[in-house]
Amino acid sequence: MTHYLLCDLKDDPRLIAEYESYHAPGNAWPEITASIRAAGITDMQIFRAGNRLVMVMETDDTYSPERQAEMNAGNPKVREWEALMDTYQQRLPFAEQGVKWVPAHRIFKL
Template sequence: MYTKKMSCFYLLLLAVIMGCKQQKTEAPLQERTFVVSIAPGEQKLQEYLDHHQHIWPEVEAGFKRAGYKKITLSRFEHLVVMSIVVPAGADLDRMSKAAESYDKRCAEWNRLMDSYQEGVPGTTPGQKWVEVKPFYSFGK
């Protein structure tokens, strides 16, 4: 016998099942930090900063499509610190290539920014961005 009570139960059950299917489980994220130096000279530094005040929309779209969740650039003088939030265990080389393949302007942007960058002391010849590893953390 089909009752109104049963009908409400089945509708509720269906809503719960559909809600579970619609929820996405997002992969855990991790923050990674890198440093680079900007070539000597105030003009070079100012040009680099100006470019980042007007990032091409294709570049940010490429970052998003490649899976970057957040990118933050900070600086002291000519030292630039980049913090990125990406899925845990992400292959950054593959993500970088995916971002560049999104639009030809993404690769053009990277070539342009590369012309302003130099490795920090301790990097190998030709190496520019280098990952820094946390050695102390305060918090929960």
């Protein structure tokens, strides 16, 4: 299944460059990529336009957002990574309390 999620970065060129550096090939912490795969995510890509991020995830049948949240909560390295990423990210103005990456809903398909 394909999932699309949105998040914003703080609109600061220095912070955006640092965020991109953390996500450059080979720079994401290995514990983070391992936890992503363990959650049932088979592919993940993040795109940026201005300070808006779009994450595209491909998942297998074992994936559920609730399961991933539970796994992340029990993983100190993921919590450390998320705290670090909070330095760069900001919630969308319409995001529900506690939601960083907001799911996008398809409204058109050709």
